[in-house]
Amino acid sequence: MSEECVECNICVKQCAFLKKYGTPKNIADTWSGEGNQSLTRAFECSLCSLCTAVCPVKIDPKRMFLEMRRLSVANGQADLSRQKQLLNFEKRGTSKRYSFYGLPSGCDTVLFPGCALSGSRPHQHLQNFFPNLGIVLDCCTKPSHDLGRSAYFAAMFSEMQRYLTGHGIKNVFVACPSCYAVFKQYGKGFSTRSVYEILAREYWQPESLFSAEPVTIQDSCVARFEKDLQDSVRKLTRSRGISFEEMKHHGKKTLCCGEGGGANFVAPDLAGNWAVVRKKEVQNRRIITYCAGCAHFLGRVAPTAHLLDLVFDPVATLAGRATVARSPFTYLNRLLLKWKFKRKMKYGFSRERVFSGEE
Numbered sequence: 001m002s003e004e005c006v007e008c009n010i011c012v013k014q015c016a017f018l019k020k021y022g023t024p025k026n027i028a029d030t031w032s033g034e035g036n037q038s039l040t041r042a043f044e045c046s047l048c049s050l051c052t053a054v055c056p057v058k059i060d061p062k063r064m065f066l067e068m069r070r071l072s073v074a075n076g077q078a079d080l081s082r083q084k085q086l087l088n089f090e091k092r093g094t095s096k097r098y099s100f101y102g103l104p105s106g107c108d109t110v111l112f113p114g115c116a117l118s119g120s121r122p123h124q125h126l127q128n129f130f131p132n133l134g135i136v137l138d139c140c141t142k143p144s145h146d147l148g149r150s151a152y153f154a155a156m157f158s159e160m161q162r163y164l165t166g167h168g169i170k171n172v173f174v175a176c177p178s179c180y181a182v183f184k185q186y187g188k189g190f191s192t193r194s195v196y197e198i199l200a201r202e203y204w205q206p207e208s209l210f211s212a213e214p215v216t217i218q219d220s221c222v223a224r225f226e227k228d229l230q231d232s233v234r235k236l237t238r239s240r241g242i243s244f245e246e247m248k249h250h251g252k253k254t255l256c257c258g259e260g261g262g263a264n265f266v267a268p269d270l271a272g273n274w275a276v277v278r279k280k281e282v283q284n285r286r287i288i289t290y291c292a293g294c295a296h297f298l299g300r301v302a303p304t305a306h307l308l309d310l311v312f313d314p315v316a317t318l319a320g321r322a323t324v325a326r327s328p329f330t331y332l333n334r335l336l337l338k339w340k341f342k343r344k345m346k347y348g349f350s351r352e353r354v355f356s357g358e359e
């Protein structure tokens with residue numbers, strides 16, 4: 001980084017974190033791996049990759065900040081006490097109580113809705129998407145991945161992978177862009193597809209078309225380089241007869257909602273700046289997003305709805321009446337969803353997860 005970054009400041013102009021600490025080269029040159037600033041600074045970055053997207057010499061500062069986090073954790077020097085809420089959320093998702101794997105005999109494909117979506121929108125047709133699929137209610141452990149807990153992430157993800165491949169699973173359909181990113185990068189042996197691409201290409205039959213005020217679309221920062229996924233989201237929106245207008249930052253140059261990398265737990269002012277910029281670009285339009293985290297965070301600055309709500313209940317969604325659960329009801333909803341799946345189908349193989357990362 002130190003040799004490659006030409007300090008053009010293009011990324012700095014976009015990012016409050018870099019405005020505070022300087023160019024990626026400057027941060028790399030002053031990083032020692034010791035001392036309070038070196039240990040905490042990388043955790044203030046949202047890991048959103050906007051710097052990577054705009055860099056004219058094509059270097060990847062986000063990767064450097066993730067590596068800094070990993071080194072701090074590996075050295076036993078990182079203090080993750082302020083991210084405890086995030087880690088507890090993840091721990092519940094992987095626990096025996098909340099997890100459920102249901103694999104019908106002969107099935108080679110599972111739906112992985114992700115913990116945020118299944119908690120907030122449990123009744124929104126998730127279980128009706130693909131009735132003969134297997135189901136995996138679990139957490140992809142991206143929070144630990146992003147907090148630099150590499151050993152824990154590797155242990156948890158590889159155990160899930162072994163179980164699924166060992167039971168003949170080859171395809172994973174995901175609804176959450178973070179799960180999508182994790183499965184695409186680490187899910188060797190799986191073909192990973194988003195439910196939005198599948199709905200847009202193969203399954204979607206519009207039930208009704210109607211006119212409405214244009215909405216605008218928030219691309220998730222973890223999906224900023226996923227053009228096919230972004231196109232599918234727009235196709236699905238159009239298929240409901242709903243027009244949209246792009247914000248200045250969209251697609252590859254989209255903005256983080258403020259949740260990325262858990263930066264909001266240690267630097268709420270820096271993470272919150274993304275939403276401030278977004279608010280200026282929204283211009284009174286309703287935001288449609290395909291990330292439950294973005295829906296939650298941007299809902300604080302503008303009317304925001306999840307794409308699945310728009311697709312399956314456009315009238316209520318555009319009137320601001322889509323039902324979205326908040327904590328602690330999200331946890332209750334996840335238990336209800338699990339109970340429904342357990343009762344709904346006959347499975348050849350099923351389990352609740354008891355693995356906790358300890359071999």
Ligand code: SF4
Nearest residue numbers: 015045046048049051
């Ligand atoms: S917050 Fe985003 S744009 Fe800023 S340094 Fe981190 S990854 Fe790059």
Ligand code: SF4
Nearest residue numbers: 005006008009011055
């Ligand atoms: S855009 Fe690239 S070259 Fe320019 S300051 Fe940022 S990292 Fe360095």
